[in-house]
Amino acid sequence: ASQTPTVIIIGAGMSGISAAKTLQDAGIRDILILEATDRIGGRVMKTQFSGYAVEMGANWLFGGGPVHNPVLEMAKKVKLKTSLNDYDNLTSNTYKQDGGLYPKRLVEAIDKVAVARDDFCAEFSTLLTKKVKNDVDISILAGQRLFKQEPKTPLEMVIDYYHNDYEDGEPPKVTSLKHTYPRNEFVDHGEDPYFVADPRGFEIVVQYLAKQFLSSLKSDPRLKLNKVVREIIYSKNGVAVKTEDGSIYKAKYAIVSVSVGVLQTDLIDFRPKLPLWKRLAISDFSMTIYTKIFLKFPYKFWPSGPGTEFFLYTHVRRGYYPLWQHLENEYPGSNILFVTVTAEESRRVEQLSDQEVEAEVMAVLKTLFGNNIPKPEDILVPRWGLNRFYKGSYSNWPDKYNQNRHDQLGDPVGPVYFTGEHNSNKYIGYVTGAYFTGIDTANDLLGCIKNQTCRGYNSQHM
Numbered sequence: 001a002s003q004t005p006t007v008i009i010i011g012a013g014m015s016g017i018s019a020a021k022t023l024q025d026a027g028i029r030d031i032l033i034l035e036a037t038d039r040i041g042g043r044v045m046k047t048q049f050s051g052y053a054v055e056m057g058a059n060w061l062f063g064g065g066p067v068h069n070p071v072l073e074m075a076k077k078v079k080l081k082t083s084l085n086d087y088d089n090l091t092s093n094t095y096k097q098d099g100g101l102y103p104k105r106l107v108e109a110i111d112k113v114a115v116a117r118d119d120f121c122a123e124f125s126t127l128l129t130k131k132v133k134n135d136v137d138i139s140i141l142a143g144q145r146l147f148k149q150e151p152k153t154p155l156e157m158v159i160d161y162y163h164n165d166y167e168d169g170e171p172p173k174v175t176s177l178k179h180t181y182p183r184n185e186f187v188d189h190g191e192d193p194y195f196v197a198d199p200r201g202f203e204i205v206v207q208y209l210a211k212q213f214l215s216s217l218k219s220d221p222r223l224k225l226n227k228v229v230r231e232i233i234y235s236k237n238g239v240a241v242k243t244e245d246g247s248i249y250k251a252k253y254a255i256v257s258v259s260v261g262v263l264q265t266d267l268i269d270f271r272p273k274l275p276l277w278k279r280l281a282i283s284d285f286s287m288t289i290y291t292k293i294f295l296k297f298p299y300k301f302w303p304s305g306p307g308t309e310f311f312l313y314t315h316v317r318r319g320y321y322p323l324w325q326h327l328e329n330e331y332p333g334s335n336i337l338f339v340t341v342t343a344e345e346s347r348r349v350e351q352l353s354d355q356e357v358e359a360e361v362m363a364v365l366k367t368l369f370g371n372n373i374p375k376p377e378d379i380l381v382p383r384w385g386l387n388r389f390y391k392g393s394y395s396n397w398p399d400k401y402n403q404n405r406h407d408q409l410g411d412p413v414g415p416v417y418f419t420g421e422h423n424s425n426k427y428i429g430y431v432t433g434a435y436f437t438g439i440d441t442a443n444d445l446l447g448c449i450k451n452q453t454c455r456g457y458n459s460q461h462m
């Protein structure tokens with residue numbers, strides 16, 4: 001990197017790397033990527049758990065749709081190991097709160113209503129977009145009420161959880177209908193859920209992208225790891241970026257790719273303060289938490305074999321350890337189970353010790369499989385919400401948040417550009433969203449560098 005690079009990119013997750021690659025491809029070679037942690041990948045992150053690589057962050061890729069998915073394409077290039085998940089078996093594996101399975105036909109009937117409700121919501125959302133002016137939006141829950149079949153019973157709730165919270169990370173009552181339905185990731189890229197289970201981790205895909213322009217992921221001078229950005233001083237003349245270790249880096253422009261959760265904290269101090277419109281756009285958006293709690297047992301006591309991969313647990317408290325998955329298809333003999341919780345439950349669980357989480361989880365499992373089940377040998381409770389470099393798992397579009405504000409979330413301020421999953425219009429929350437926003441932000445900046453069309457200096461923008 002030259003003494004004063006043209007662009008500093010903050011964050012080496014999917015969006016930062018894709019932005020950097022886009023700049024490189026366009027001939028802007030003097031860039032510098034500053035990453036807080038000791039690795040690239042960001043929320044695409046694996047860890048070793050009892051001898052197996054498990055994904056703490058992004059786990060699924062989607063395929064089979066009419067639109068080319070470049071992330072899936074890269075996954076194929078690196079021969080990423082995935083398996084196709086089969087959710088059809090959920091209806092045969094839905095447990096009551098006090099144990100015992102619900103009759104399959106009952107669950108199927110409720111799921112059928114949920115599918116019809118989803119279809120209604122998708123159509124209604126399209127109608128809202130086309131026919132109603134003034135950017136009117138409602139929550140998914142309001143859409144469900146218009147359908148006249150709002151989920152009410154614990155069983156209806158757990159099915160609804162699978163259809164919505166499990167994807168959005170937040171319940172239908174706080175999620176935008178218009179910006180969530182139809183679910184573009186599925187409509188475009190497909191509904192085939194490829195579950196990543198590869199010893200190299202999903203992050204190999206981000207590494208693959210980075211290796212297209214970096215000579216090494218450890219020693220290329222354009223990438224600096226363990227550099228926690230704490231201050232961005234900006235003016236018409238450029239940016240100065242200060243890191244926690246006292247270094248200062250200068251450049252003409254910066255691209256900030258940290259999560260909206262991080263932007264909502266004081267980790268990075270902008271000087272001058274970001275304008276009010278920008279701060280409102282940031283503070284009104286939602287960063288949710290999605291937590292996969294992994295448990296390793298000495299042997300299996302849950303059903304295994306075809307059609308058992310997933311099971312649901314019904315509880316009067318919506319979202320109380322609702323969705324379970326075993327890893328026998330991916331890692332036979334691993335004896336690993338994991339359960340997903342989201343939003344407020346995640347926030348609560350993150351405050352507990354691992355032992356306390358284990359006690360809660362074991363109480364549920366004992367209800368389902370009897371008191372004689374063995375103690376887990378190991379437990380992994382990711383705490384994305386508490387991690388200062390993420391402050392959650394991914395963003396979710398709140399029901400009262402309009403398109404104009406979302407445009408502002410991504411708008412540059414002077415020489416400071418913004419990117420990341422939360423800025424995607426179509427694939428918000430997904431790795432694909434992060435990938436595409438990286439390209440879009442870089443192209444926006446390239447317009448500024450090459451053609452002097454710098455949106456960051458529009459009338460209101462500084």
Ligand code: FAD
Pocket residue numbers: 010011012013014015016034035036037040041042043044056057058059060061227228229230257258259262267268290291292384388389390392393394419420421422429430431432433434
């Ligand atoms: P990030 O990956 O967060 O990249 C930002 C980078 O900035 C990070 O590397 C961070 O360390 C760094 N950083 C933060 N603060 C600073 C600082 N002050 N200074 C320097 N660097 C800093 N997506 C899917 O497509 N499928 C899934 O199945 C899926 N499941 C998920 C499950 C979980 C639990 C989580 C957490 C995410 C999941 N996602 C999934 C979402 C997906 O992982 C993200 O949308 C995507 O990886 C975000 O990329 P990004 O570049 O926008 O942000």
